[in-house]
Amino acid sequence: MAEKIATREAYGSALAEFGHKYNIVVFDADLAEATKTIKFKKEHPERFFDCGIAESNMVGVAAGAAAAGMIPFVSSFAMFAAGRAFEQIRNSVAYPQLNVKIGATHAGITVGEDGATHQCLEDLALMRSIPGMVVLNPADAVEARAAVEAAILHNGPVYMRFGRAAVPVLFDQSTFRFEIGRGIVLAEGTDVTIAASGVMVEQALIARDLLANDGISARVINCCTIKPIDTALLVSCAKETGCIVTAEEHSVIGGFGSAVAETLSESCPVPVLRVGTEDVFGRSGKVPPLMELYGLTAQNIAAKAKIAVSLKK
Amino acid sequence: MDSVTRRELQLTAANVRLGILEEVYSASSGHPGGSLSIADVITYLYFSEMRVRTEEPEWADRDRFVLSKGHTCPALYAVLAEKGFFPKEDLKTFRHVDSYLQGHPDKKHIPGVDMSSGSLGQGISAACGMALAGKLQNKSFRVYTVLGDGESQEGQVWEAAMFAAHYKLDNLCAVLDFNGLQIDGKITDVMNPTPLDDKFRAFGWHVIVIDGHNFDEIEAAFAEARTVSGKPTLILSKSVKGKGVSFMENQAGWHGKAPNASEYEQGVNELRAYMASL
Numbered sequence: 001m002a003e004k005i006a007t008r009e010a011y012g013s014a015l016a017e018f019g020h021k022y023n024i025v026v027f028d029a030d031l032a033e034a035t036k037t038i039k040f041k042k043e044h045p046e047r048f049f050d051c052g053i054a055e056s057n058m059v060g061v062a063a064g065a066a067a068a069g070m071i072p073f074v075s076s077f078a079m080f081a082a083g084r085a086f087e088q089i090r091n092s093v094a095y096p097q098l099n100v101k102i103g104a105t106h107a108g109i110t111v112g113e114d115g116a117t118h119q120c121l122e123d124l125a126l127m128r129s130i131p132g133m134v135v136l137n138p139a140d141a142v143e144a145r146a147a148v149e150a151a152i153l154h155n156g157p158v159y160m161r162f163g164r165a166a167v168p169v170l171f172d173q174s175t176f177r178f179e180i181g182r183g184i185v186l187a188e189g190t191d192v193t194i195a196a197s198g199v200m201v202e203q204a205l206i207a208r209d210l211l212a213n214d215g216i217s218a219r220v221i222n223c224c225t226i227k228p229i230d231t232a233l234l235v236s237c238a239k240e241t242g243c244i245v246t247a248e249e250h251s252v253i254g255g256f257g258s259a260v261a262e263t264l265s266e267s268c269p270v271p272v273l274r275v276g277t278e279d280v281f282g283r284s285g286k287v288p289p290l291m292e293l294y295g296l297t298a299q300n301i302a303a304k305a306k307i308a309v310s311l312k313k
Numbered sequence: 314m315d316s317v318t319r320r321e322l323q324l325t326a327a328n329v330r331l332g333i334l335e336e337v338y339s340a341s342s343g344h345p346g347g348s349l350s351i352a353d354v355i356t357y358l359y360f361s362e363m364r365v366r367t368e369e370p371e372w373a374d375r376d377r378f379v380l381s382k383g384h385t386c387p388a389l390y391a392v393l394a395e396k397g398f399f400p401k402e403d404l405k406t407f408r409h410v411d412s413y414l415q416g417h418p419d420k421k422h423i424p425g426v427d428m429s430s431g432s433l434g435q436g437i438s439a440a441c442g443m444a445l446a447g448k449l450q451n452k453s454f455r456v457y458t459v460l461g462d463g464e465s466q467e468g469q470v471w472e473a474a475m476f477a478a479h480y481k482l483d484n485l486c487a488v489l490d491f492n493g494l495q496i497d498g499k500i501t502d503v504m505n506p507t508p509l510d511d512k513f514r515a516f517g518w519h520v521i522v523i524d525g526h527n528f529d530e531i532e533a534a535f536a537e538a539r540t541v542s543g544k545p546t547l548i549l550s551k552s553v554k555g556k557g558v559s560f561m562e563n564q565a566g567w568h569g570k571a572p573n574a575s576e577y578e579q580g581v582n583e584l585r586a587y588m589a590s591l
Contacts, residue, residue, distance in 0.1 A: 049480070052475065052476075054475065054476070056438070056469045057475075059438070060436075060439050062442060064440060069373065069446065
């Protein structure tokens with residue numbers, strides 16, 4: 001069994017690590033223990049600012065700090081970063097193209113017991129709709145760390161989505177290469193492509209094995225960058241495997257699956273089926289039964305893959 | 314303030330008011346009332362108070378200005394044009410589809426504009442961030458922002474007010490343009506935010522109340538703000554919405570309405586007569 005680390009843990013560790021290399025400043029909204037920005041605070045207390053429970057102001061302050069030449073990170077739960085502060089992100093950060101990095105943790109259904117009010121299933125849709133916003137959704141701790149450094153080096157606003165729950169480490173840091181806008185082929189296949197993002201990458205790899213048992217060869221790609229989406233990779237997968245299943249821990253409306261469907265409907269129309277939450281709110285519970293309840297499973301991906309294959313011309 | 318300086322500021326502010334009228338008249342839209350009420354304060358900021366370089370708008374050590382009540386950018390643009398950041402002739406392109414002079418301040422495209430704004434409540438937060446960045450970078454620049462009185466109904470204003478006092482941003486000076494009117498009427502009728510001086514004091518700010526059309530009081534207030542240590546300053550500027558154009562004064566209806574040709578001509582004539590009287 002692979003080591004399990006929550007991507008929020010990796011986020012906090014990366015901030016602390018890169019705080020030595022880059023002149024970043026970190027803002028939090030009374031959630032430093034949960035978002036793990038506490039790790040940055042411990043190593044760089046002079047560049048950490050708690051804004052209290054006031055996310056709108058936090059984002060605005062970060063915009064001002066960026067306008068004055070700094071590289072600010074703002075952190076809160078995805079619900080309150082992308083949700084509560086959406087308009088501040090749009091108008092104060094993205095419209096003037098300011099260099100603010102939004103580290104949103106506790107995204108998706110894997111928030112678990114806190115339930116629907118805290119389970120943000122809409123953040124990718126919200127952030128993706130903002131002009132010029134880069135949207136990253138790392139799958140594991142190694143990719144999360146790489147995403148943080150890429151965000152620092154990117155000049156402009158970046159939204160990063162991290163999870164609460166510990167997830168397997170999929171990649172080897174010593175060989176892992178990360179580039180904004182580039183997806184990665186994790187496993188080859190010829191009958192269908194499973195395009196997965198975030199915590200669903202693990203499920204996609206399991207689904208590939210399930211499909212292999214049924215004689216279906218599935219390619220698995222990891223799309224950390226939701227925007228700008230890797231059109232070239234998606235088109236090549238559509239051409240070579242003829243159909244796509246997307247998998248994300250987010251609503252099927254407006255998120256990663258929508259981005260893939262939009263892209264392929266214009267560039268290379270093939271059947272695209274989406275796995276995600278189906279226009280519903282979440283609820284309280286432990287993570288495994290919640291994933292089961294909302295269909296965020298390898299079994300559901302495999303079932304959709306079979307339908308996708310059957311829809312091919 | 315000596316009489317020569319005062320007269321120069323009054324003349325500049327009158328030219329700014331002419332610019333405001335030209336902008337909203339040319340655009341057939343815009344917000345003249347609150348632009349005219351803040352014209353004197355913004356004129357003073359750019360012509361007496363702030364260290365800026367028109368030839369180098371992005372100069373790293375400049376003082377910053379954020380127009381939190383961004384809809385009154387006709388005043389800001391007219392001041393920036395008077396100062397020389399861009400040609401005065403461009404004011405007549407305000408809000409035109411091929412112009413860089415957007416309906417609300419656009420940092421990316423307008424020389425001298427330090428922050429995009431327009432969604433109320435957000436500018437003061439950005440000003441806090443700039444002030445904090447100044448302290449982090451050991452820079453001596455000061456940050457100024459102008460809020461509307463109606464804008465103080467936005468919750469974010471008070472989040473920012475808390476932040477500025479908590480982090481002792483004494484390099485931040487906010488002006489609250491208290492003209493008493495908002496789109497739907499008197500602020501005290503729509504949603505009473507008063508007493509704003511007491512509220513900001515309670516939030517930990519140093520508060521100065523002035524007549525926002527009296528350059529001696531404006532000068533004294535900004536000078537006092539520079540001496541305050543350990544807390545931000547709020548200048549509550551009592552003003553007249555539509556100041557300087559008789560038929561616009563104290564009329565909520567001129568919040569977001571452009572004058573027609575005869576109204577424009579009357580406004581220009583009144584301002585020219587005022588300038589001749591100085």
